[in-house]
Each structure stands twice: as structure tokens, then as C-alpha cells.
Amino acid sequence: MNSNMDKATLKAERKAEFKEWLDFQKKELVKNVNIVKQLVLRSIKVQYRNSVIGVFWTILNPLLNMLVMYLVFSSMFAGRGTTPVEQATYPLHLLCGNIVFGMMRNATVQSLPSIVQNRGLLTKNKMSYNVFPLSYSLSAVVNFGFSFIALLGVMLVVWIQGQAVFSLNIFLVFIGLPALFLFCYGLSLLLSAMYTFFRDINHFYNVFLTLWMYLTPIFYTINMFDGGGAAGAMMKTVIRLNPMYYYVEYFRDVVYRCSAHAAAIESMEAANEVVSASMIEAASLPGFGETATLYLIGLATLLIGATIFMGTKRKFIYNI
Amino acid sequence: MFKSHKKHIMKNSENVIEVENVSMDFYRLNEKVDNLKEFFVRLVKGKLERKTERVLENVSFELKKGESIGLIGHNGAGKSTLLKIISNIYEPTEGSVRTRGVIAPLLNLGAGFDYEATGKENVYLNGAILGYSKKELHKKYQKIVDFSELGDHMNTPLKNYSSGMVARLGFAIAIDVEPSILLVDEILSVGDENFRRKCSDKINELRAKGVSFVIVSHNMDQIRKLCQKALWIENSQVKGYGEVNQICDEYAAYCKEIKKQSDEAARKKALEEAALKEKAENK
Numbered sequence: 001m002n003s004n005m006d007k008a009t010l011k012a013e014r015k016a017e018f019k020e021w022l023d024f025q026k027k028e029l030v031k032n033v034n035i036v037k038q039l040v041l042r043s044i045k046v047q048y049r050n051s052v053i054g055v056f057w058t059i060l061n062p063l064l065n066m067l068v069m070y071l072v073f074s075s076m077f078a079g080r081g082t083t084p085v086e087q088a089t090y091p092l093h094l095l096c097g098n099i100v101f102g103m104m105r106n107a108t109v110q111s112l113p114s115i116v117q118n119r120g121l122l123t124k125n126k127m128s129y130n131v132f133p134l135s136y137s138l139s140a141v142v143n144f145g146f147s148f149i150a151l152l153g154v155m156l157v158v159w160i161q162g163q164a165v166f167s168l169n170i171f172l173v174f175i176g177l178p179a180l181f182l183f184c185y186g187l188s189l190l191l192s193a194m195y196t197f198f199r200d201i202n203h204f205y206n207v208f209l210t211l212w213m214y215l216t217p218i219f220y221t222i223n224m225f226d227g228g229g230a231a232g233a234m235m236k237t238v239i240r241l242n243p244m245y246y247y248v249e250y251f252r253d254v255v256y257r258c259s260a261h262a263a264a265i266e267s268m269e270a271a272n273e274v275v276s277a278s279m280i281e282a283a284s285l286p287g288f289g290e291t292a293t294l295y296l297i298g299l300a301t302l303l304i305g306a307t308i309f310m311g312t313k314r315k316f317i318y319n320i
Numbered sequence: 321m322f323k324s325h326k327k328h329i330m331k332n333s334e335n336v337i338e339v340e341n342v343s344m345d346f347y348r349l350n351e352k353v354d355n356l357k358e359f360f361v362r363l364v365k366g367k368l369e370r371k372t373e374r375v376l377e378n379v380s381f382e383l384k385k386g387e388s389i390g391l392i393g394h395n396g397a398g399k400s401t402l403l404k405i406i407s408n409i410y411e412p413t414e415g416s417v418r419t420r421g422v423i424a425p426l427l428n429l430g431a432g433f434d435y436e437a438t439g440k441e442n443v444y445l446n447g448a449i450l451g452y453s454k455k456e457l458h459k460k461y462q463k464i465v466d467f468s469e470l471g472d473h474m475n476t477p478l479k480n481y482s483s484g485m486v487a488r489l490g491f492a493i494a495i496d497v498e499p500s501i502l503l504v505d506e507i508l509s510v511g512d513e514n515f516r517r518k519c520s521d522k523i524n525e526l527r528a529k530g531v532s533f534v535i536v537s538h539n540m541d542q543i544r545k546l547c548q549k550a551l552w553i554e555n556s557q558v559k560g561y562g563e564v565n566q567i568c569d570e571y572a573a574y575c576k577e578i579k580k581q582s583d584e585a586a587r588k589k590a591l592e593e594a595a596l597k598e599k600a601e602n603k
Contacts, residue, residue, distance in 0.1 A: 027451070034448040042445060046436050121432040124425060125449050126408040200355035317410060318347055319354070 032128055039135035043110070044142060058146035062102065063154070066094045073219045081223035083279050085264045088163040089256055091154050096252045097218035099147040101244055104184050105209060107140035111188030112195050112202055119320040129313050133188035141181055148173075155256060167259035175291060176250045182298030183243060186305035193309045196319045216244045223278070243297045250286050250294055258285045330418050336501055336532045337383040337406060342415035344376040344401055375401050377557045378415070383549070385500075388533035390543035390564060392571050393553040399536045402553070403503050406534060421500025424450060426491070439474040439481070439489055446493050460496050467518070468492035488515055495522055502526065504535045540568050 048054045070091055077090055086093065114132035121127065158164040195201050215238060222239050225232035239245050261283035265275050330338055376398045383389050391399040404410045405417055407425040432449065433442050443464055447457040465474055468488040478486060494502070523546070527533070537543055543550060543564060550567035552560035559574075560567045 030453070031448070031451045034453055035445075037454075038441075038445045038448045042434060042437055042441060045441070046434075121449065123404070123409060124432045126423075126425075127449055198354065198356040198359060200357060204356070314411065315347070 028128075032131055035127065035131050036135045036138065039131060040139045040142065043136060043139040055146060058143055059150045059153075062095060062098050062147045063150050065098055066091055066154070069094045069098075069219050077220070081226050082221060083261065083276070083282055085163070085260050085279070086221065086257070086282070088161075089158055089260055092151070092158060092164065092256045093221075093252065094219060095151050095154055096255055097216065097248050099144060099151060100180065100248045100251050101213060101216055101218055102147065103140045103144040103180060104187070104244060104247075105213075106143055107137040107184035108187050108191055108205070109209070110136040110140070112191045112205060114188075115192045115196050115316060116199075116320050122320060123317065129316055130189065130309065133192045133309075134185060137181060137185040137188050140184060141177065144177070151255065158256075163260065164256050165259040165263045169254045169259050169285060172254035172285075173251065176247065176254065176294055179291075179294035179298040180247050182295070182302045183247070186298065186301030186303070189302075189305035189309040193305075193312050193316075196316045197312070212242070212244065215239055215242050216248055218248065243301070246290070246293055246297065250290060253286050253290075258283050330420060332382070334384045335382050335418075336385050336420045337381075337534070338416075338418040339379060339381050339402075339406065340416050340418075342376060342379045342402075342405060342412045342417060343374065344398070344405060344410065345372045345374055345413040347372055375556050376405070376412075376553075379551075379553070379558055380415075381549075381551050381561055383501075383532050383534070385532060386527070386530040387549065388527065388535060388547040389549040389551055390547040390568075391534065391536045391551050391553065392538075392540070392543060392568070393559070397553045398556045399553055400505055403505055403534065403536060406501075407503055419501060422451065422498070423501045423503060424494045424499035425503045426494045426505060433478050433486065433490070435479040436477055438477055439470055442478060442489065443474075443493060450493075464489075464492045464496050467496065467522075469515075484512065484515070491519060495519075495526070499531060501532045501534065504533060504537075506536055506538070540572065544568055 048057065053060065073094075074090055077093075078087055111133040114136055115122065115129055118132055122129065155164055155166070159166060191201065191205065217239060222236055222245070225235045225239075228235065261279055265279055265283055268275050268279075330336075332338070379398075379402060381389065391402060393399055401410065403425065405412050406419065407423050408417070408419075409425075432446060434445065437445070440461075443461060444454065444457055447460070448454075452460070465471065468485075468491070470485060470489060473481065473485065478489075481489075523533070527546070533546065535543065535546060547564045549562065550560070550564040550571075551558065552567050552571050554574075560570050
């Protein structure tokens, strides 16, 4: 009888304890959400405070970048391994590659020194370290949104020329974007944790980013290496090992490539022309497998980044 | 898993802070190795030793609701480290700290500000860090502006503020979050005479409301006036803990002794130097 009562009170106590713990966690979560909101706002505002044209710079910047790349690379692009539709939509090819790779670069370059840079806040207040990499990753998503407006603008021009088609596929961007965010956030956690211990990481990372950019098909396509012999085959393997390749290709597929190719195939079939296999391949939308790949890469990166971040965060305070 | 929330289950329900046998070690690599190159060079050479430095040794004290305690001691004794342990920024190496209620750390006013952002933006960011929602901050905002007397300056970036203005804003934010424990680190000497009076009025008002204070200060009069208890830390160890006047007297006597010794040493040195000089001149 007595032990039964003990059990009951113990159970009630546990329940109360759990409830208290849950309330505490809820409060912490709300607090961190508020902080992240303020930090995202801050990082976006700071970006534009000193520029005359403000937010338009984010829209203009990828456009100018595209223009430069177009002037340099468009003549080379007409070579082997590209379909006529791809050649006609080359500005979109560049822009998609740039803004997807740009989001990753934006998030990681800002997150890398973020914990050290905010030491003023961290050593004077009790707060979670990960709000900084998280807020920079989120503000990279916001910037991606601004750049996407530029992309839609260019697409409108290409559409008027009759080379691109607006289709509902474009909404699949919302499926791919969270995966890209997970990848960026994971990498940001990893880099910001490493930077607190090793301050020369940012030099290495800058060099690495340049290499990474060249190994991502931003101004070329992977098919251009076909017929390049052993070296070409090796390059293709290397590019396939690059996670950004999958993100860039996914966004191209859903934004313009598949719909443009599908429309081209339709008109060719109407004119009884022979449709090449590469055209049909380019017209097929990314399916479950491709999408799952994006999430797998994103989650794996986040898992690695978060594990290292959590494992070392107790030592941050001594190093910042 | 349930550890984090248990921090506010107190041994004595009247207490708001219980610090029990707290020791703190700082780990540092033998020399400042903060880059990969150096790290690998030393790793290869086998010169990567870790050094632990004890900055606090077995510190205990408790504070009841409405009470205030003054932390005294020489620079580098570990007072600020103790404040950071109480505010949960550092985790103690040994021992435990339990606190109840909202803690507002007033450590080095303005250190957490973003100088590129405006005063208004900083209010919202700092408020969020202290745990307030945007809605709550909307309500508090006018009060903060009024207290800090910054008015129109709230929309200019902080980099254009004077140091006094920054301190005023920092004080206004921290004071307006209505904490149950306020940690104060050497800040009551900021601003002009007028603002200082306002600060001490506000502190008295909060004391009347039952807010507990932990104050680090080198101003003994201030400590005697504001606190009931004092904790004297010297070379990472507790040298005295108890009623404020008694501890302050002991500390004052100790300071006098130290000063006497150092004066004596200085005089001796001066004499020796003079003797040496004389010798050299005679040669």
C-alpha cells in the first residue's frame, strides 16, 4: 500500500518535472527564434545601409555577374555536349548556377567568422552559439529570394524571345530550397566551429571556394566533357562527387530547362523532326531519386556539422 | 537531459542564488596556438601541451531574495569570472550554481551592441537576447528611450554615439527588463552626474521592489551603502565572506598593508638605485 503510494507520488513528481523541463525548453526556443529573427533583419539591413541603391543591389549583382560571364563564355558554350535549347537559354544557365552557388557561398563566408565576431555578445550574455550560423544561413535564403527576382526578370526576356517557357515546375524550387538550406547550415556550423580554434581557416576556405566554384558546372555543363577521353571522364567523376553539382542541376531543371526542352520537343514532333536522346533526357523532371539525393546530402552535412559544433562548443568561450 | 532546468531548484526556498564549492579552470594551449599551421607544426614537434589555470577555487555563497552582495578584491582576482559563472556564460569546472528568476547581466555596458546598427535596432536585438518578444519590447521601447534620454538619436547608428550615450542605452535596456537578479560589474561610474543620480535612484527603486544585486566594485562606499553582504576574493580564493562592513574593513586593512609593503619596496629600490648611481659616479 505504502509502496504503491510512493510509486504514484514519484510518477506525479516525474510528470511535473517533465512539464517544467518542457516549459523551459519552449521558452528557450521562443527566445532563440526571436534572436534569430532580429539577427537576420540586422544582417540584411547592414548589407544595404551603406549603398545608394539598397536592396536593388542584390537583384542587380547577379545580373551584372551574369552579363560578365555571358560575354566571356557564351562563344565557348556553343560547343559539344549542349542541346540547342541549352545554348539559347545560356543566360538562365549562368544565372541559376550563380545564385545557387552564391547562396552557399554567402551563408558559409558570413558564418565562418560569426562566433568570433560576436564575442561581444557571447561573453556578456547567456545565449546559444548556433543562432549566428543559423541566422546567416537564413539571411542567405532571403538573399536567394531577392536574386530569384532577377532570375525571373531574365526569364521573362528569354520567354519574349520565345526560348523559355514559364511552367508550374518552377514551384518545385520550394522543394529543393530546404535541402540546400540544410547543406548550407551544416557547412556553416562546421566552419564557424573550426574558425574559433584555427583562425587561418578563412584563408584556406577562400582558396577552396575558388576551386569549388570551378568544379561546379556554373558556366559549363557536365556533358561538355563527353569525348574528352580519360581526362574528361575523370573530370566528370570529380564533378559528380561535388554536392553543389546536384543542387545547381536541380534548380536549373525545375526553373527552366525541363519546360524549355519539353516545349522544343513538342514543336519538333509537330514538324516531324527527329528528337535526340539528349533532348529527351534534358526534358525529364527530377524525380524522387534526385530529390532524395539533395536531402540526403543536406542532412548528412548537417549531421556532421552539428555533431562537431555540439562537441566543441563548450570550448568556444576560451578561444573567442 | 533534464539537467538544464534543474538549475533553479534551490536548496533553500528563500534563496535566489546558491553558489556551492565552485572552482573554475581555464584551459589554454601552452602558447597561443590559434591557427592550423602552428597547430600542425607543434603537433609534429610534440610541443602541444595543455595548461590549466585555476581562476576560482572553491567559492561558495548564497543570496536571499532582496539581499545584495558586493564582490571585492584586486584586479584579476576572479570576480568577473564569478559573475559570468552566475549568469551561466561559463560553466564551472567543479561545483554548482543554482539561480531563480530572470538574471540581467550588466557586464560592461554596451559590449553587446552592434555599432553599425541604430539605437532602436540594438534595443530590439538586446531585448531578444534577454528573452523578450517583439511585442513586449514595443511596450518597453518608449520607457527605454525616456530613461536613456536619447530621443531622436535612437535612429542614428551607435558608432556616432558618445561613450556616455552608449552606456546610458545599455543601462536603460538592462534595467527595464525587470530582472529578479541584477549582476553589476563596475558600471555605476558612467555618464554625467545627472545620469549617475538617476541610475542610483533606479537601483534603490529596484532594491525596494525586492530585486537582488550582485555588485562588483572598487568603490567601498558604494558597496557598504548598497549591500548587506560582501565576498572578498583574492588570488582566486575566498578570503572573507560575511557582513559587509566587517569584510570591507578587513579588505581596507589588507589594502593598506599591501600599499605599505609596496611603498617600502619602492623606497628600498630607490635607495639602492641611488647608492648604485653614487658608486658609479665615484668611479
